[in-house]
Amino acid sequence: MLARLSSVALLAAIAGCMSTPPPLGMPDPSVIGFDGTHAVPPDCATLLRPSHLVDAGFGRPGVAFGCATYANLAVMLARPADLIEPIPYTGADAALGASAVRRYEEGRTTPLNSTSTTTNVVH
Numbered sequence: 001m002l003a004r005l006s007s008v009a010l011l012a013a014i015a016g017c018m019s020t021p022p023p024l025g026m027p028d029p030s031v032i033g034f035d036g037t038h039a040v041p042p043d044c045a046t047l048l049r050p051s052h053l054v055d056a057g058f059g060r061p062g063v064a065f066g067c068a069t070y071a072n073l074a075v076m077l078a079r080p081a082d083l084i085e086p087i088p089y090t091g092a093d094a095a096l097g098a099s100a101v102r103r104y105e106e107g108r109t110t111p112l113n114s115t116s117t118t119t120n121v122v123h
């Protein structure tokens with residue numbers, strides 16, 4: 001009985017460490033649009049959530065959670081059409097991978113071009 005009680009207490013303690021799900025109403029990647037050619041970043045005004053914080057009697061400005069993230073993602077998309085119709089993943093080419101590993105193990109690799117590599121990096 002004591003072992004069962006201690007295991008329940010341990011489970012309750014571990015469950016308290018788990019993160020909570022994100023609040024309802026938070027944006028997801030579907031806020032990025034597509035106009036047929038380019039990805040369209042979200043309208044930040046629609047993502048604005050009012051702040052419930054008060055500073056010296058004045059309400060703090062609202063925050064558009066996710067606006068910058070999804071606006072940046074929209075700009076970085078290499079192929080915006082993937083938002084509507086992604087290219088299906090065909091899987092890795094096992095034969096090509098095995099061939100590369102075999103060449104490496106046998107010492108038949110092609111060295112890198114010496115003019116395009118860095119030999120000494122100083123930070």
